[in-house]
Amino acid sequence: MIGILIPAHNEEALLDESLSAALRASKHGLLAGEPVEVLVVLDSCTDRSAHIVSQYPVLSLHIEARNVGQARAAGAHMLLERGARWISCTDADSRVADDWLVAQLGLGADAVCGTVTVERWDESFDEAAQIRYHRHYRTCDGHRHIHGANLGISADAYRWAGGFKPLACDEDVQLVRELELSGANIAWSHRPQVRTSARLDSRARGGFGDYLRHLAHLE
Numbered sequence: 256m257i258g259i260l261i262p263a264h265n266e267e268a269l270l271d272e273s274l275s276a277a278l279r280a281s282k283h284g285l286l287a288g289e290p291v292e293v294l295v296v297l298d299s300c301t302d303r304s305a306h307i308v309s310q311y312p313v314l315s316l317h318i319e320a321r322n323v324g325q326a327r328a329a330g331a332h333m334l335l336e337r338g339a340r341w342i343s344c345t346d347a348d349s350r351v352a353d354d355w356l357v358a359q360l361g362l363g364a365d366a367v368c369g370t371v372t373v374e375r376w377d378e379s380f381d382e383a384a385q386i387r388y389h390r391h392y393r394t395c396d397g398h399r400h401i402h403g404a405n406l407g408i409s410a411d412a413y414r415w416a417g418g419f420k421p422l423a424c425d426e427d428v429q430l431v432r433e434l435e436l437s438g439a440n441i442a443w444s445h446r447p448q449v450r451t452s453a454r455l456d457s458r459a460r461g462g463f464g465d466y467l468r469h470l471a472h473l474e
Contacts, residue, residue, distance in 0.1 A: 256289070256291070256292060256339050257281075257286070257289060257290070257291045257292075257339060257340065257341045257342075257343065257356060257360075258291070258292050258294060258334030258337070258339035258341070258342045259280070259281065259292070259345065260294055260296070260327060260334060260344045261273060261274075261277065261293065261294065261296070261330075261344075261345055261347050262295075262296045262326035262346070262347065263295050263296065263297055263304050263308075263326075264299055264323075265300055265302045265304060266300075266302075266304050266347035267302040267303040267307060269452060270304055270307045270308070272350050273345070273346070273347050273348065273350060274295070274308070274311045274313060276351050276353075277293050277351055278311065278312070278313070279353050280352065280353055280354070280355045281293060281356065283354055283356060283357050286360075291356065292314055292334065292339070293311075293313040294313065294316060294330050294333060294334055295313055295316070295347070296315075296316045296318060296327070297315055297317045298318050298320055298322070298323070298326040299318075299319050299321040305317070314333075316329060320421075322421055322422070322423055323403070323424065324419050324421045324422035324423065324424075324426030324429075325419075325421045327403065328420070328426075331418060332418075335410055335413070340410050341359075341407060341408070341409055342407070342410065343355070343406075343407045344408075344427070345403075345404050345405060345449060346403060346404040348404075348451060348452040349405075349449050349451040349452070350449065350450045351405075351448070352447070352448035354448075355447050355448060358444075358446040358447040359407035359447045360407075362442040362444055364440045364441060364442035365409050365411070365412035365439040365441065366406070366409065366412050366431070366434050366439055366441045367406070367407040367442045367447060368398075368400065368401050368402070368405070368406060368441060368442070369405030369406070369407075369445070369447035369448070370392075370393075370400055370445050370448075370449075371400075371402050371449050371450070371451045372394070372448065372449070373388070373450075373452075374450050374452065375452045394445055395445050396443065396444050396445050396446070397443055398443050398445065400443075401427050401431050402427065402449070404449050404451050405448075406427055406430075407447070408430075412434060412437070412439045415434070415439065416430055416433035416436075416437055416439065417433055418430070
């Protein structure tokens with residue numbers, strides 16, 4: 256079984272698109288019918304996120320941590336208990352490509368770090384800021400970007416690395432660093448495609464949204 260892990264904190268605006276995309280990816284023909292379970296970890300949600308999730312054929316887990324590292328760790332634990340051999344992580348404000356899972360698994364690695372394509376640019380992120388972003392961001396194989404929105408890992412490698420730590424941000428970076436120390440084979444690939452929002456009101460301080468704010472010179 257393959258697990259798709261999506262943490263969510265008050266994501267009612269974008270969650271429909273994220274779940275629809277994840278479910279399309281789960282039905283790709285090249286998966287040869289292997290079961291895929293989508294799990295949304297609803298962390299301290301006070302909006303309509305839980306209701307939206309209930310309208311889809313996916314699993315949900317409710318926690319009150321307000322911590323993305325704890326949310327990912329709780330979700331990964333649940334998926335492993337349910338027999339997942341591979342966990343693909345994305346975010347509730349992101350849309351994975353239809354062949355996202357196929358692209359990750361096709362790399363034959365212990366873990367896959369993919370890139371993201373930014374869409375829905377915030378109006379505060381002007382053309383000059385977008386140019387600065389594209390100047391520094393590498394959309395190619397061999398990149399060194401780490402995104403929780405586009406990360407895949409085998410069950411064995413996840414256990415070797417000790418899993419996600421309860422960090423308020425950079426839990427994905429910490430996991431990849433532990434994977435490197437464990438000697439895992441990591442693919443830094445542009446093949447698995449994910450589109451993500453460019454919102455600057457980031458859910459996790461120090462995360463991708465804050466990086467964009469820095470580029471926009473808003474902080």
